[in-house]
Amino acid sequence: MNTYNSTYRASGILMILVFMFSAVNIVKGQTSKERLKIAANDKRIELATFRSNLVSEYAIERTHLQKVAKLNNWKIKETLANGKKIELQGIGADGSPLYYETYSDQAGLVSRASTLNTDGLMGLNLDGDGMKVGVWDAGVALENHIEYASRVSIGDENAEIDTHATHVTGSIISTGLKKDAKGVANKASVVSHDWTRDKIEVTKAAAEGLLLSNHSYGIKASRVPDWYFGAYTKVAQDWDKIMYNAPYYLMVTAAGNAQKSRNNETPTYGKTADGFDVLLGFTIAKNNITVAGANSKIDGNGNLKNAEVSTYSSFGPVDDGRIKPDLAGNGGTVLSTDAASNTSYDTSSGTSMATPGVTGSLLLLQQYHYELYGEYMKAATLKGLALHTADDIKAVGPDYKMGWGIMNSKSAAELLNNKGFSSHVSEETLQNGSSYSFEVTAAGNETLMASISWTDVESSFTNTGELNNTTAALVNDLDIRITKDGQTFLPWKLNPAKATSDATKGDNKVDPFERVEIPNAKGTYTITVTHKGELVNTMQDFSLIVSGVAMTTCSINAPEVSLDDAEMSNVTLSWNASEDALYEIQYKAVNQKNWATEYISVNNFSWKGLVLDTMYSFRLRTFCSQNIASEFSEVATFTFKGEETELETLHTLNADAKIPFKVYPNPAVDEIQLNVKTSENATYRIMSTSGVALKMDKASDSRINVSDLPSGLYVLQIQDANVNKSAKFYKY
Structure with missing residues (x-):
């Protein structure tokens, strides 16, 4: 059992000293050293073996695919009447042809990411500088577009240049030469691949330190039988395996645009026209983020005023009842780069366009975490952060249309910044048969929220043809509970048999993310994480995120300085103490240009070696966490007169x-x-x-x-x- 205590708090505050002196050496962006550091946490042998198996499977499958396609007169590649490209990518367990298509119809870019950018509302100057993201799509992006030129590298040299891939890439990284086409992370770089060998290429890239990849495509809904909808199939299993073995890598995928397609005639809930149960393929993976499309209105301060799911966006649930999609991106027609020429632009929409906005926002949050704490988050932490801080438009928990709500990059960044002050973020490990306990004090008059997120082992079960099979894909089932005075608070869950009903609170047995909320919380609570049954691999890493708490009693009011004692050549200055605080003190003779700076944990300072009749200045501020500090105190000034020294009153x-x-x-x-x-x-x-x-x-x-x-x-x-x-x- 792990219990948070004052010793842990004190050591955390003292670590600020180390960080402050080392922060100047932090390099923006993902260096080769950082990629190697991330790769060192991968299960490299498992990834290498799995990639080798994928390569062998791919060679066999492509040969088989060509033969079966020829026998059945299936087209390998096809351009539809609306200009959309589709391509035969596999044959299902029941012999069905599996065509990939891009998920564009005509929707928008994620909101609030601009608040993190240079000149944004938060003043963080986060633009993705030095960061890299992978884009897999129908083809590759136009490499020399003026909006990103040297920041795109082509991973598949012989792949076709594709309009959709170019549009998605621009939505993430366009400089903004045309203002309305500016990308979310407009200084980041993209490695662009086509979708043909996506799993093989991602496995290699993840093993080398790739943090994120964008996949705005999926199986074409009109060409598969009903059992595919919501089914945990081999493609979802494969992607879960990649993410489990590369714990810093996160796949972000579009939910699809099949809400009104009426392709699933036997959904798990309702009638075909209701639009439920139309998610397919890797959108159903457990460890990824699946993005729905939404139309929303945001005010000038980054607050969500209203939102609704887009009319095209695919709904869950998946067959085992998990909460899918996970998030929604802000909808609306998106202007971005076009492949017609290196100066052309076009508008497009669909969940394809909502997804790169989320991907770019997640990349900025990784950049911000690195700038704050000198390391990147595991994928489970990043995913958990996004789901924890999403705007719940109905205020009654998640749903099967937009998951946990509209992504809110601003709230996520604020939570990271407030870590150790009014929020908590940690990466933990639960051993088989053990529990984890954490005591917190509610901030008062706001919602106490705690969530756990974990990258789960791929399920050994895959559906091969059974309609609406409810077997849970979850393998290691963790549970979070909050208790106080004999009362237990439970996480949200959904019932796929009542897909339009509000979420309820209870024992969630299917989701690898659980969130508990206590409105108007007051007092001290205990957060406990346990597990059911035996943990596969005898342990499970998880991330814990808590908000609405007072992690310290430290005050961020500027201290008031007083002079306690004066002797022949030194004075002792003191100030009002603040519990759990670290103090930054600055002092100098008034005719000196630069302040001398020290960090101390006591509320007094003995200033020695002073010279008679010389005027001195002193000021300080209180650090309550690594990033939360008071303003500097008013400058305390005195002319040193030995034992007769007095502070000059301002x-x-x-x-x-x-x-x-x-x-x-x-x-x-x-x-x-x-x-x-x-x-x-x-x-x-x-x-x-x-x-x-x-x-x-x-x-x-x-x-x-x-x-x-x-x-x-x-x-x-x-x-x-x-x-x-x-x-x-x-x-x-």
């Missing part, structure tokens, strides 16, 4: 104040400070002695930069509301 600027208005240091070098507080609306003007105005700006922090002034005598004028003050100073 008074509010007042026309009737008896204290004289002055600036220091005087003479100044790079900066002058005021001996008074000013409001946010205060302004200053620096004049030459002949009355010429040289500088004017806000003076809201009682400090003014003068490094750009030549040596000489100046007059500083301060105006704050109806108060005007002036003082002379000399600049070295």
Whole structure:
């Protein structure tokens, strides 16, 4: 049993010291070193063996495919009347021809990703710089389009250039030369492949450190018998196996556009016209993210105002009742790059266009996590984060139309940033027969939410022809519960027999993601993770994500500094203590340019080696987690007088104040400070002695930069509301 305690918290805070001194060395993007680090966590022998088996299977299957196609007069490749390309990719267990098609009909790019970009709402400057994503599609992208040119590499040299692949690629990485065509991760790079050998190529790429791949295609719904819909088949099994053996790799796939197709005449729920139970092939894998299409309205602050599933987007459930699709991308007609020329653009839609928006957003979240913590998330963590923070448009849990809701990159990034303060993210391992326990305190007056996500072992069961077989594909069944005062809170689950009904809370036996929510939570709760039966491979890695909690009692209010003691050559400064805090202190003689910086965990500082009649400045801020800090305190200033040293009080600027208005240091070098507080609306003007105005700006922090002034005598004028003050100073 693992229990969170104060020792763990203290060690976590002290790690901030290490991170702060090493953060400057963090390189943006996925370096070859990082890819090797990710690859080291793969089950490389299993992946190599599996890839070898896939290559052998592919050779046999292609030969068989050609013979059977010729015998039955099936076309290998076909361009339909609407211009869409389809291609025969396999033969089902019952002998059915399996055609791949792209999932474009005319929908949109995921919302809120722009809040992470340069000049975005959050000011994070995340554009995917140095990051790489794989795109598998009907063909390869036009390599030399002006929107991405050198940032696309072709993985299949003899593959055809494809309009759909070009559009998807642009949706992820276009620079934005045409503003409305800007990609989600507009500085990232893409390796572009066609779909012919997708599993073989992904297995190799995942073993080498690939984090994400986009698949905006799938089996053509109109050319398979009804039992295929919702069935866990070999193709889903194969993809689950790849992801299980490459724990940092995540496949993102489009749900499809078969809602109105009426192709499934015997769905698990309702009538054909209702649109349920039309997911196929690898969209039904357990470990991936399957993306639905949605139309939504977002306000200027990145808040979802309303949303509805797109009229084309394929619905779940899958036969075992799992929650599929997983997420929805923001719908609407998408302008992106086109393959007609290297300067052409076109609009398109469908779940094909919602999916690259989600893929690009996930890539930005990986980039952000690396910038914050110096490492990438496992795929289960990334998937769990996206599902944990999705916007639930109905506020009653998940559904079979849009899964857990509309992807919210902004909320996901905020949760990562608040880790250790108001959220918790960890990657754990549950051993066979053991449990994991974690105690948290609710933040109060908000929803306490805890979720677990895991990359499950591929199921040994595959459906080979039985209609609506409900055998669960889940292998290692983990459970999350939250308890308080004898009450147990259970996760969400859905009932495929009542596909239009709201989600309920109970024992979820089919999903590799579980989420528990407690609205208006107050007090201390215990989160417990257990498992049913025997764990295959005797253990199961999982990711735990918690929000709506107070991970520390640390206060982010700026500390107030006082002088406790003064001796012959040193002073002792102290400030109000904050539990679980780390303090960044900065100090210098006022005529020095740079602050000296230290990090300490006690609320006092002995400043030694001071010189009589020299003026000094001191300030500090409180770190409550790696990324959450208070503002700096007001600068504490004193002229060292030995045992008679006193802090100079910073008074509010007042026309009737008896204290004289002055600036220091005087003479100044790079900066002058005021001996008074000013409001946010205060302004200053620096004049030459002949009355010429040289500088004017806000003076809201009682400090003014003068490094750009030549040596000489100046007059500083301060105006704050109806108060005007002036003082002379000399600049070295």
